[in-house]
Amino acid sequence: MAKSIDIGTCFLASASRDDNQQIQIKSIRDAFFDLENEPQVKSMLTMSKVSFIEAGDKLYIIGDPALVMANMFRRELRRPLSQGIISAGETEAEKVLSIMIENVVGRAKNDNETCFFSVPAGAIDRTMDIIYHQAMFSKILSGLGYKAISMNEAAAVAYSNASKENFSALVIDLGAGMVNVCLIYQTMIGMTFSISRSGDWVDESAARVTGSTAGRIMAIKEKGTDLIDISQGDIKTLREREAIQVYYKSLVMYALDAIKNEFARRKAGFELPTAVPIILAGGTSLAKGFKEFFETAFTSVRDKFPFAVSEIRMATDPLNAVAQGLLIAAMHYDEGSRK
């Protein structure tokens, strides 16, 4: 049975079809926080059903509770992935990630069970090695018994959200580490690239100017910062929310400029016969009012935009759109292999 896993900087999310023909999504925040391994701490974590990994004299708290602990201790959260890819040589993080993946996707039940996994596109604004990243996850998934196949993460969103346009769309997947862009026409990728700033960049930049930590900014952001009406919310965090709004605007304009420039640079390659929708996905797009915020920014560049856009819409399930799209691709691949 085909499976998929979206390996994101902020979340790991797997998708599979269970025996009742339901789609099961398993997800966990891709973050950890280390503590000394003491019996009382371990017992407390077990009783409160907090996810953790025990490794000798250390305990690694996994997922959302790690974010809470990091904020409590005013320490930065540890993340196995940075800006969309795994850092070569971070062996401790690789081990934690390996165990997390096993728990999210499980072991293959049959020989050569297919598992599609997400990979980012090459970045246009920094040197980025996705070769190691791809090989690492291929190895981890193969070790779990899967036939591991990689797929561009933004293209996967089109598989789960653009069927009515025959899988044609401009997907902007705003993850934590990077923004992945894919212009896809009837499943054929016309242009794909990534930019190395996204939600984490917003958090870090806002933290820098407000004297806070990125983890705290992330928590404020996820509590429901309204990008259209920033005055909504606790007065104590107004300054942080203002900073979040400023950097969101900068991020959206940066992404739109990048799309225009990349399209112009590759102009010989393709021409779209019809208008396509812009589909917004990823955790960073979940901020309240993001679609309207994006539309306002897009209005200012619409005249100069290189192709016609039919509408701007959010993915049905922005956080799991990649995992679902990968699952569709995996199931389709399996059907093709059986023929």
Place this chain on the structure above:
Amino acid sequence: MVRIIGNSPERVRISDLGDVIYYKQQKDYTDQEFESSKDLQKFCQQGKIIILKRFDAYRPTASDNVQEPKAGIDIHDLKRAIREVQSEQGGKVREAVQEALPLLVQVVREELSSIKTTGSVTTETSRTEFMDPNFIPDISTEGMRGNINPDIRNTSANDISSNLDALRKLTDKNKT
């Protein structure tokens, strides 16, 4: 130009370009070839081939210390010529030529590169940009015990099924 690498243990036949890609074999295609080839696009989607990079073809400048090609050899001309000869063969001979063709082209390409011949040969011919997962050191998680409870959510399979159905229809339409 688009540089790709074979990622399937079985050879991948690019019928609409009359080409074959072997496991771990790197090949360069012009943007036009790549965009117009449905097979290349399809196998990219399936992960049987992987795009390593997009780049501009090398164009020598006056400052480049290169030799002019004696007979204007271009790797694409050479491939075309070999295909013409190949099409004149029949049966097993044809199969044999077809088998040898990609490797032969690669050898010739390396030879051309080493003598700094100009043309559409690219500047970076020897960099290996594919990493076999077997080269990744084993990640030992011995002694580590996970007690992880991921969030689990069940959703209706309707959306997935209808998207899959649309994908099947598109695939069938493209086939016909």
